Amino acid sequence: MYQLIAFDMDGTLLGSDKQISPGNRRAIAAAARAGKTVILNTGRCLSELEEYLGLIPEVRYLNCASGALVYDLKEKRTLYSSLLSVETVKQLLELAAMEQAMPHILLEQCIVQKSHCKQMERFGMGVYQDQFNRVTVKWEDIGRMYGEKPFPAAKVNIYHTSPQSRDRTEERIRASGLEVAMARAETTSLELSAPGCDKGVGLEKLCACLNLPMEQTIVVGDADNDLEALKKAGLAVAMANAGEAIKAVADVVVADCDHDGCAEAVERYLLRP
Structure with a gap:
């Protein structure tokens, strides 16, 4: 019997409108009433999640920034973190500037x-424009200002103007020997951890x-940055809108993000007798 379900956000729990549907919210509430644990398993950081958390108060734990930060919302404390060094962040900012x-950050x-x-549209991220306007801290010159006040980071995303530009950044990272974990997301995004x-x-x-044994977990996702979690889950669930690489490792496929695929995962697999 599965005890925990982990939802990716974009392309999974969130629809194309970047909202959590009433059906998915009801399913999360039903899971909590049944004594199950529901977590967010996302590339977003804490500030990018705050506007959603009031809609799903049953969620206590976050596996955010693509696994770099595990957070307990009830106790307001970090349970685990794995951060990029200041020098690595500086190098990534330089590589972003080259493209x-x-x-x-x-x-x-x-x-x-x-x-x-x-x-944002220029960088393939137009759908996030309103959200970034609301939740991000905006610096005049990110390279200069980070150099003046550096800090270790959970993750650096680099949004490119084309997939080919992203390919060049990946090649430069490999050639430089920079030790980072890389995952593709969206159409031109590169996530570095x-x-x-x-x-x-x-x-x-x-x-x-x-x-909790990993065998008792369900992971639901749609993109390359979900791959390792899906491989380790007791049950790997791909959204219908997921890429083929994700569907290939999934045990089952549910409806897409605009048709309550997450609710389907809860009802069919988490709450089954």
């Missing part, structure tokens, strides 16, 4: 450059804190 790409807050935030850091590791750390 005139948009870097995004995540810890508990998320930081972007003001000029980039005004042209500390070596060995991914959603699967974060989920393992949380389950260890909860004394």
Whole structure:
């Protein structure tokens, strides 16, 4: 019997409108009433999640920033973290600048450059424009200002103007020998985390804190950054809108993010007798 279900956010729990549907909210509430644990298993950082948490008060634990930060909302404390060094963040900002790409630094807050935030569509991230306007900290010059006040980061996302531009950044990272975990997301996004850091590791750390075997977990996702968590789950669930690589490792496929696929996962697999 499964005891925990972990939902990715974008393309999974969130519909194309970036909202949590009433059906998915009802399913989360039903899972909680049945004594199950529902967590968010996301690349977003804490500040990017706050506007949703009031809609799903049953969620206590977050595996956020793609596994770099595991957080207990009730006790307001970090259970586990794996951060990028200051020197690594500086190098990633330099690589982003080479492609005139948009870097995004995540810890508990998320930081972007003001000029980039005004042209999200150019970086393949137009659907997030309103959200970034609301929740990000905007610096005039992200490279200079980070250099003046550096800090270890949970993750750095780099949003490119094309898939080819992303390919070049990946090649430069490999050629430089920079030790980071890389995952593709969206159409032009590259997510960079500390070596060995991914959603699967974060989920393992949380389950260890909860004394819960991984065999009793369900992971639901749609994108490459969900891959390691799906591989480690007791049941791997792909959304109908997931990429083929995700469907290939999934045990089952549910409806897409606009048709309550997450509610289907709860009802068919988490709450089954």
